[in-house]
Amino acid sequence: MNKNRMLAASAPNSSRLARNLRLLKENPRLFLQRLTTWFKPMRKVYRQRWNSGMRRWLRWYITQLQTSKVSWMGVKAQKMVLDCWVYQQIIHDTRPEVIIEIGNAEGGSTKFLANMLDIVGNGQVIAVDIDHSSFKGQHPRTSLVTGDSLSPETLARVGDLTHGRKGLVIHDGDHSREHVLADLRAYSNFVAVGSYLIVEDTVHDLFRAGDGLGRVNGPLSAVEQFLKEDKRFRVDSECEFFLMTYNPCGYLKRLA
Numbered sequence: 529m530n531k532n533r534m535l536a537a538s539a540p541n542s543s544r545l546a547r548n549l550r551l552l553k554e555n556p557r558l559f560l561q562r563l564t565t566w567f568k569p570m571r572k573v574y575r576q577r578w579n580s581g582m583r584r585w586l587r588w589y590i591t592q593l594q595t596s597k598v599s600w601m602g603v604k605a606q607k608m609v610l611d612c613w614v615y616q617q618i619i620h621d622t623r624p625e626v627i628i629e630i631g632n633a634e635g636g637s638t639k640f641l642a643n644m645l646d647i648v649g650n651g652q653v654i655a656v657d658i659d660h661s662s663f664k665g666q667h668p669r670t671s672l673v674t675g676d677s678l679s680p681e682t683l684a685r686v687g688d689l690t691h692g693r694k695g696l697v698i699h700d701g702d703h704s705r706e707h708v709l710a711d712l713r714a715y716s717n718f719v720a721v722g723s724y725l726i727v728e729d730t731v732h733d734l735f736r737a738g739d740g741l742g743r744v745n746g747p748l749s750a751v752e753q754f755l756k757e758d759k760r761f762r763v764d765s766e767c768e769f770f771l772m773t774y775n776p777c778g779y780l781k782r783l784a
Contacts, residue, residue: 582772586731587741598636601643603664605636608774612640614767615698615726619644622723624696625651628686630677630711631700631728632657635665641698642667654689656682656701677701677711686718694720700728703743708750716758719782725761727751727778734776751777760784 552559569575580588594606605612619627619641627645632638632655645651646669653670657663660674671689675682695718699711712725719725727747735742755761760782767779 583735583741586772590741600636600640603636603639604634605640606633607637607640608772610770610772611728611774612637614770614773614779615641616644618696618724618726618767619648619651622696622720623648623650623694624720624723625693626654626690626695626718627651628654628656628690628695628697628715628718629700630656630698630715631702632660632663632665632672635663637665637698637700638663638670639665639667642669645669652689652693654686656686678707678714683714686715690718694723696720696723696726698726698728699747703729703732703747705745705747705750705753708747709753712750712754713757716754716761716782719761721782721784723782724764724767725780725782726775727780729774730776730778731774748777751780755780 548559548562551562570578589608594608595604598605598607598609600612624645627641629638629641635655638653638655641653642665645653651669653667654673655663655665655670656673656675656677658674658676660672663672673682673685673689675685677683697715697719699708699715701711702708708727712727716725727750730746730748730751732741732743733746733748737744751763755763761780762783763777764779764781765777767773768776
């Protein structure tokens with residue numbers, strides 16, 4: 529390591545030491561109070577939680593929280609809440625005139641998206657699902673399109689509702705590789721330049737199949753194939769700034 533690197537590496541520790549020495553001189557009582565926290569063990573329940581690691585935390589979130597605890601305005605939303613914050617920022621920055629959400633379940637995330645459009649003051653959510661019998665996310669900004677996402681009738685209806693409007697697409701439908709890939713090919717043209725095609729649950733491809741998280745031939749492999757075919761899109765890894773995401777390599781930004 530050269531001298532400049534050594535200085536850069538030691539700077540944070542040196543600065544911390546200088547601050548504490550200054551605190552010891554100026555306020556010995558506060559310094560001693562701080563010092564005791566360095567030796568005081570963390571409470572057991574939080575030590576167990578916070579030492580669990582990201583994989584174990586993610587598995588806990590998926591199995592214990594996602595289907596039973598997470599909701600938006602009283603409607604269950606099977607989402608990673610950190611990704612929803614990213615969606616909010618994307619909506620604010622890109623101002624879509626229409627959001628196509630493929631896969632709606634009970635509709636918590638659909639209602640969330642509609643409420644975000646309320647805040648920015650414009651836009652409509654097109655909720656596409658093969659079955660809306662359990663849907664509870666009704667909102668004036670939402671239009672339901674019930675049917676297979678790839679059927680000619682569904683695509684024609686979506687085309688009618690989005691014609692000439694700046695679109696953003698969020699895919700949370702059938703997670704098999706071939707179906708996801710077909711959906712990406714079919715819905716990519718609804719995405720406006722500068723907007724996003726978001727593919728959810730690519731995280732499962734990163735783990736071993738059968739371990740409670742992993743799967744074979746899931747959404748991520750579909751994304752990788754799609755990017756080879758369609759050069760208009762690229763992965764925007766800046767959207768993964770929380771580190772924990774359901775959508776690694778799943779934020780696809782349309783460049784042309």
